[in-house]
Amino acid sequence: MASRRERRFWWASLASLPVLLAANYAIDAWRNAEDYVGRNELRVSGSVDGQTYAKASWTLNQARLIGDGRDGKITFPGQMRLVVVRLAAKAEDDVGQSWTQCSLTLTDPKGRRWQPLNFILSNDLSRDLDPKATPIDGCDAISRQPPAKGASTIMEEKFVVPADAVPSLSAQLSFASTRPDAISFPLRLN
Amino acid sequence: MIRLLLSLLFGGVTALLLAFLQSTTPSYAILSRTFSVKVAKVLRTKTIAFAPYGKSIERQTEGVWLIVSVELQSNYDTMTIQAAAIEGASGRLYRQSHRADGAPRLMPSKDLQPGLPTTGIFIFELPEGETSDMTLVLSRQPSPQLDSEIRVKLDGASVETRDRVEIGANGV
Amino acid sequence: MAQVKPGKPVDAGQWMVTLNSSGIATETPDGRRVPDGKKALTLDLTLENMTAESSNLYRDALKLENVANPPVPQFYLVRDSDLLWDLQPMMPEKVKVVWQLPATQALPKALSVVIVGTTYKPKDNLYAAPGWFNPSDVARISLPLSVSQGAGP
Numbered sequence: 458m459a460s461r462r463e464r465r466f467w468w469a470s471l472a473s474l475p476v477l478l479a480a481n482y483a484i485d486a487w488r489n490a491e492d493y494v495g496r497n498e499l500r501v502s503g504s505v506d507g508q509t510y511a512k513a514s515w516t517l518n519q520a521r522l523i524g525d526g527r528d529g530k531i532t533f534p535g536q537m538r539l540v541v542v543r544l545a546a547k548a549e550d551d552v553g554q555s556w557t558q559c560s561l562t563l564t565d566p567k568g569r570r571w572q573p574l575n576f577i578l579s580n581d582l583s584r585d586l587d588p589k590a591t592p593i594d595g596c597d598a599i600s601r602q603p604p605a606k607g608a609s610t611i612m613e614e615k616f617v618v619p620a621d622a623v624p625s626l627s628a629q630l631s632f633a634s635t636r637p638d639a640i641s642f643p644l645r646l647n
Numbered sequence: 648m649i650r651l652l653l654s655l656l657f658g659g660v661t662a663l664l665l666a667f668l669q670s671t672t673p674s675y676a677i678l679s680r681t682f683s684v685k686v687a688k689v690l691r692t693k694t695i696a697f698a699p700y701g702k703s704i705e706r707q708t709e710g711v712w713l714i715v716s717v718e719l720q721s722n723y724d725t726m727t728i729q730a731a732a733i734e735g736a737s738g739r740l741y742r743q744s745h746r747a748d749g750a751p752r753l754m755p756s757k758d759l760q761p762g763l764p765t766t767g768i769f770i771f772e773l774p775e776g777e778t779s780d781m782t783l784v785l786s787r788q789p790s791p792q793l794d795s796e797i798r799v800k801l802d803g804a805s806v807e808t809r810d811r812v813e814i815g816a817n818g819v
Numbered sequence: 820m821a822q823v824k825p826g827k828p829v830d831a832g833q834w835m836v837t838l839n840s841s842g843i844a845t846e847t848p849d850g851r852r853v854p855d856g857k858k859a860l861t862l863d864l865t866l867e868n869m870t871a872e873s874s875n876l877y878r879d880a881l882k883l884e885n886v887a888n889p890p891v892p893q894f895y896l897v898r899d900s901d902l903l904w905d906l907q908p909m910m911p912e913k914v915k916v917v918w919q920l921p922a923t924q925a926l927p928k929a930l931s932v933v934i935v936g937t938t939y940k941p942k943d944n945l946y947a948a949p950g951w952f953n954p955s956d957v958a959r960i961s962l963p964l965s966v967s968q969g970a971g972p
Contacts, residue, residue: 472652475659475663479662536762569722569724570724618762619761737909739872739908740871745904745905
């Protein structure tokens with residue numbers, strides 16, 4: 458016959474099992490939530506001139522619409538259009554690792570999101586658009602060699618979008634160090 | 648003491664129950680039709696022919712070739728179709744055939760951009776008996792997974808049968 | 820493990836394997852010459868995918884028993900005279916398997932090939948996912964090795 462103390466200990470152990478399992482689940486859920494927040498852009502704010510984001514101040518340097526014949530000779534079939542976006546950044550501080558896992562995408566009010574073209578395709582297009590100029594690096598390449606404090610740089614990405622989305626596009630920028638926050642630049646193309 | 652233990656037990660069991668319910672939520676909650684498929688034409692044939700890089704290739708089969716022309720559209724995000732297969736009458740899965748690599752207008756595994764429909768063909772090889780009940784299964788992942796695939800039942804009555812199909816740059 | 824005659828189908832779980840013949844060739848089945856200093860040990864077989872989906876996991880179904888240090892073999896679809904990719908379920912095909920060996924390597928008069936089979940488990944121990952496990956030698960086939968096959972230029 459187990460002593461009263463032994464029995465109490467046994468009940469306490471049994472009672473603690475669900476608590477421990479629940480705690481394990483809660484920690485797992487927290488980790489998953491952390492991961493989700495780190496990879497998604499949940500809070501988007503419009504860019505403000507002079508405001509520092511990821512140790513730099515940002516401006517929209519250029520937004521080009523290609524494929525309807527108005528900019529250059531290249532035209533694309535049907536609804537297909539090419540949008541070229543350039544962002545200028547001035548490092549306000551030592552950038553360090555703040556720009557890793559850069560994400561530069563185009564979004565529209567319907568919640569659609571376009572990822573940039575891969576760098577091989579992008580470089581080929583740069584040469585088609587301007588055979589004499591040196592192609593400008595994309596977000597990924599720039600983030601690996603950010604400018605020194607006080608210096609500036611330009612990054613460029615290209616996107617393939619439908620013509621009907623063009624008038625309402627914004628460029629959305631975020632980094633591992635800033636997510637879930639992102640800043641957005643309306644392109645104002647028409 | 649007993650009351651403390653009981654409330655601990657109760658709290659723990661409730662948390663566990665919630666955890667169990669959460670983990671068994673079917674993933675159709677995430678599905679929300681991220682891409683759409685329109686089947687334009689389905690051809691069945693014993694021989695396909697095409698000419699990649701000028702060299703002429705013919706492929707024959709003990710079963711049948713199935714050529715499915717589709718229009719794909721992504722609704723919200725840039726994505727790729729990584730897997731395409733036909734689920735036959737027996738339920739077996741016949742993936743896109745590599746024997747047709749190099750044929751023109753093969754649905755590329757390159758990016759689908761939201762709002763821009765893309766057309767192309769998928770080519771499958773399967774036993775004749777499987778064609779009595781076919782479902783096209785397309786997936787964003789390399790192997791079809793429930794929360795990222797689309798299934799389109801193919802209308803048997805509209806499948807066109809030909810002896811031989813030449814796959815040219817202008818379609819079939 | 821059973822000793823099986825050539826030409827008899829062997830049930831290897833995922834695959835139904837029938838070994839037909841073997842030989843040495845100076846050309847691979849896609850018409851290319853074997854590099855200088857090498858010879859192609861070729862196995863003729865019929866392979867059928869017995870599973871529920873397309874598969875290219877046939878490499879592990881064959882083991883050469885009496886050839887020293889065989890390299891990873893290449894599989895060819897005889898119908899296409901080209902490399903083999905996936906085999907579709909329930910569609911048996913004539914296949915050639917080629918091991919490129921040093922031309923000077925001594926080979927036995929009869930090739931001993933072991934067929935390795937796996938068993939189906941609807942739920943594995945780790946992910947509760949279906950799959951084929953526990954490879955084991957299922958059958959041994961002895962094939963006379965005829966020399967000097969393969970057309971010269």
